Every structure is written in C-alpha cells, then in structure tokens.
Amino acid sequence: MHEGVYREFEETIAAGERIEPRDAMPPEYRATLIRQIAQHAHSEIIGMQPEANWITRAPSLRRKAILIAKVQDEAGHGLYLYGAAETLGARRDELLDRLHAGRQKYSSIFNYPTLTWADVGAIGWLVDGAAIVNQVPLCRCSYGPYARAMTRICKEESFHQRQGYELLLALSHGTEEQHEMAQDAVNRWWWPSLMMFGPPDGESPRTERSMAWKIKRHTNDELRQRFVDIVVPQAASLGLTLPDPLLRWNEERGHHDFGPIDWAEFHAVLRGEGPCNAQRLGQRRRAHEEGAWVREAAAAYAARHAARPAGRAA
Amino acid sequence: MPGGTDWPLWEVFVRPRRGLAHTHAGSLHAPDAELALRNARDLYTRRGEGVSIWVVPATEILASSPEERDPFFAPAADKPYRHPTFYEVPEGVRSL
Numbered sequence: 174m175h176e177g178v179y180r181e182f183e184e185t186i187a188a189g190e191r192i193e194p195r196d197a198m199p200p201e202y203r204a205t206l207i208r209q210i211a212q213h214a215h216s217e218i219i220g221m222q223p224e225a226n227w228i229t230r231a232p233s234l235r236r237k238a239i240l241i242a243k244v245q246d247e248a249g250h251g252l253y254l255y256g257a258a259e260t261l262g263a264r265r266d267e268l269l270d271r272l273h274a275g276r277q278k279y280s281s282i283f284n285y286p287t288l289t290w291a292d293v294g295a296i297g298w299l300v301d302g303a304a305i306v307n308q309v310p311l312c313r314c315s316y317g318p319y320a321r322a323m324t325r326i327c328k329e330e331s332f333h334q335r336q337g338y339e340l341l342l343a344l345s346h347g348t349e350e351q352h353e354m355a356q357d358a359v360n361r362w363w364w365p366s367l368m369m370f371g372p373p374d375g376e377s378p379r380t381e382r383s384m385a386w387k388i389k390r391h392t393n394d395e396l397r398q399r400f401v402d403i404v405v406p407q408a409a410s411l412g413l414t415l416p417d418p419l420l421r422w423n424e425e426r427g428h429h430d431f432g433p434i435d436w437a438e439f440h441a442v443l444r445g446e447g448p449c450n451a452q453r454l455g456q457r458r459r460a461h462e463e464g465a466w467v468r469e470a471a472a473a474y475a476a477r478h479a480a481r482p483a484g485r486a487a
Numbered sequence: 488m489p490g491g492t493d494w495p496l497w498e499v500f501v502r503p504r505r506g507l508a509h510t511h512a513g514s515l516h517a518p519d520a521e522l523a524l525r526n527a528r529d530l531y532t533r534r535g536e537g538v539s540i541w542v543v544p545a546t547e548i549l550a551s552s553p554e555e556r557d558p559f560f561a562p563a564a565d566k567p568y569r570h571p572t573f574y575e576v577p578e579g580v581r582s583l
Binding site: 193195196197232245249253256259265266322325396468471472474476478479 | 494496514516522529533550552553
C-alpha cells in the first residue's frame with residue numbers, strides 16, 4: 174500500500190510483533206494511535222471528577238480511603254497514557270490544550286452525574302468493568318508503549334472493579350433504602366456503560382483499519398456482547414436487576430440477547446449535549462488556568478536551581 | 488502552561504525489592520529532578536514495586552537507531568567464538 178516503504182512495518186504487524194517508537198510507521202497509524210491514546214488519557218483525567226465528587230461525603234473512613242486510592246490510580250493511568258502518546262511525537266501540553274478546546278474527546282460515560290453514594294459502586298462495577306473488557310485486548314495492541322501502559326493499567330483496574338462490586342453488595346444486602354439506592358444507580362449507569370464500547374459495528378468507520386493494524390483486536394459489538402455475558406450473572410449475585418426487559422439468555426447463540434441502545438442519546442453526549450459535559454470541561458479548564466501561576470513558580474524555581482548538582486545515584 | 492512550554496520529560500528506572508538491576512518503568516514530566524523523583528515514587532512504586540528509583544532527563548538518553556539495527560549489531564553474529572558453546576570439551580571433563 175505504501176509501495177514497500179513500510180514493508181518492515183507490515184511484516185512486524187503480520188508477525189504479531191510490536192512496533193516501537195523509533196520504528197518507521199505509516200503517518201495514519203501514528204495519527205490514529207495519538208488520537209486514541211490521547212482520548213484514553215483524557216478519559217482517565219476527566220473520569221476523576223464524577224467519583225471525586227463523593228470523596229468528602231463517603232459514608233465511612235474505609236470507603237473514603239478506597240475512593241481516594243482509586244482516584245489517585247486514575248491520575249496515574251492518565252500519566253502512563255500521556256507518556257505513551259508522547260513516544261509518538263505528541264506533546265502532553267498540546268494534547269491537553271486540545272482537550273480544553275473541545276477538539277479531542279473523552280469517554281461519553283463521564284458526562285453522567287453521580288447523584289448518590291451508590292453511583293460510586295456502579296461506576297466501579299459497571300464502568301470499570303466495561304473498561305476492563307475494552308482494555309484487556311489492548312494489552313496485545315501492536316504499538317509496544319501503549320500495550321505496556323495497558324498491562325499496568327489493567328492490573329489496577331481490577332481493584333477498582335472489585336471495590337465497586339463490594340460497595341454495591343454491601344448496599345444491596347443492607348436496609349431496604351440502601352438496596353433501592355443500589356438498584357437506582359445500576360438503572361442509571363447500565364445503558365451508558367454499554368455505550369462505552371462505541372457505535373455498532375456498521376457505524377464504526379475506523380474499526381476495520383484499526384483491526385488490520387492490530388490496534389484493536391475485537392469489534393465494538395463483540396466486546397459489548399462479552400461484557401453483557403459477564404455482567405448478567407454478577408448482577409444476579411448482587412441481588413440486583415438490569416434495566417432491560419429484553420435481556421435474556423439465547424440458548425442458540427450461547428449469548429445474552431439485549432434490548433436496543435439509544436444511539437441518539439449517545440451521539441448527543443458526544444456532541445457535548447450530555448448532562449455534565451459543560452461542567453466537566455469547565456472544571457478541567459478552570460484547574461488548568463488557575464494553576465498556571467503554580468506551574469510558573471515551579472519552572473522558575475527549577476531554572477534557578479538548575480546549576481546545583483543533583484543527588485547521587487543509589 | 489502559557490506559551491505552551493511543558494515541563495521536561497524524565498525517564499524512570501526502578502529497582503524491585505529483590506531485583507538486581509534498575510528496570511525502565513516509564514516516564515513523567517516534572518519541573519526538576521527532585522519533583523521527578525517524588526512523582527515517580529507516587530506513580531510507579533505505590534504498590535511496593537521497588538526500593539530504589541533513578542530519574543534521568545529524557546534528553547540525556549541516546550538510543551540506537553532501528554534503521555542501523557543490522558549493521559550496528561552485525562559483528563556479534565559472525566563471531567561465534569564469543570560464545571562458550573563454540574568450544575569443544577571432551578566428554579567426562581567436569582566443572583568446565
């Protein structure tokens with residue numbers, strides 16, 4: 174396709190080996206990865222907001238410490254991913270500028286509000302659960318730095334998913350009021366979680382090329398189906414129901430059938446018309462702008478002390 | 488920051504608890520070495536991954552180029568006498 178210029182690239186992909194930062198790669202491969210990794214990083218950073226919303230109001234010290242650790246992990250995931258994007262020649266500050274200007278997206282899920290404490294559990298169980306199903310195949314992505322970042326992230330995500338499940342389990346086996354709160358949270362987060370896998374296969378323009386390049390390993394619909402099959406028995410074990418009257422086991426397919434997704438809502442959220450889009454981006458911009466003088470102070474301090482000898486290696 | 492200048496990039500190497508050598512863990516941005524070290528501690532060792540951290544400005548690292556891979560590493564392949572398996576040892580000789 175590139176008249177042999179990228180023969181080595183294509184051979185590496187075909188052999189199932191990894192592309193590394195200094196290898197020659199088609200510009201479209203580079204651009205696709207920068208876009209995907211940056212938006213993944215942005216999602217981690219914006220994703221801190223809906224949960225951090227409950228840090229000061231967590232109902233016990235144990236739950237509060239867990240939640241703080243989780244939000245800290247998400248900041249770390251953002252940093253790993255920006256680091257991976259930078260190996261492709263992108264600059265972190267430029268990627269953040271693009272996020273702040275609304276020119277790069279983040280996951281649709283973080284535009285939904287966290288209305289009760291149970292939402293923290295639903296996010297851990299469903300949202301991080303969906304993220305894991307999405308991300309585990311990325312550990313085998315053809316681009317080495319991205320695959321390595323994902324391996325590290327997936328390890329930590331399973332802690333997040335378990336804490337969410339445990340939180341919901343405590344609520345669903347608590348008082349009637351707590352049970353209702355858990356069920357209400359699941360009702361509100363179920364469909365947005367299914368939307369995290371992206372548009373249906375027929376409407377996902379980049380899927381085919383990303384699969385040919387082994388950036389993506391499965392289609393959106395395949396991963397969505399896998400998630401549904403995993404979550405249905407987990408919901409039963411929680412004593413909670415999923416808000417879909419068409420959800421049932423299909424013996425013939427060996428999978429669960431489920432009802433249609435409201436794609437109009439999905440596209441509206443992506444256009445910036447979801448419940449929290451303006452709030453999320455506004456808060457990120459504000460933190461960036463109001464933190465400018467602190468970053469400048471740190472840079473000025475570093476410049477003044479640049480001549481000082483550093484500590485010795487140990 | 489205003490003007491679009493990001494903090495410098497640092498590469499992070501961590502030596503695991505029982506590890507013999509520092510291994511590349513990842514990278515991060517920080518204004519100076521001290522903050523790079525602190526941030527590396529929080530970012531790469533918060534689950535007990537290591538007991539020693541090195542941070543190095545990314546600009547200080549020179550990497551071999553993939554285009555030169557073959558000529559650059561070629562001499563190793565045609566010098567089999569560099570490997571212990573090149574030498575014949577009579578059967579029964581021990582500790583050699």
